[in-house]
Amino acid sequence: MPTVELDEKTIRRLDGLREEDESYDELVTELINIYEAEELTLFHGGDEY
Helix, strand or coil: CCCCCCCHHHHHHHHHHCCCCCCHHHHHHHHHHHHHHHHHHHHHHCCCC
16 A cells, blocks of 8 residues: 655644544545545536536
8 A cells, every 4th residue: 555645734634524533544535435426426417418
């Protein structure tokens, strides 16, 4: 697995989004899933006339 280095500001933002015992890995996975779902919705939303 690749290693990602985050600056302190990003870590504080992630800490604000984490729930109780949620790990950074779980949070990032959730954020990626949300991003992909929204991207898919926007992509398909433009296909309808």
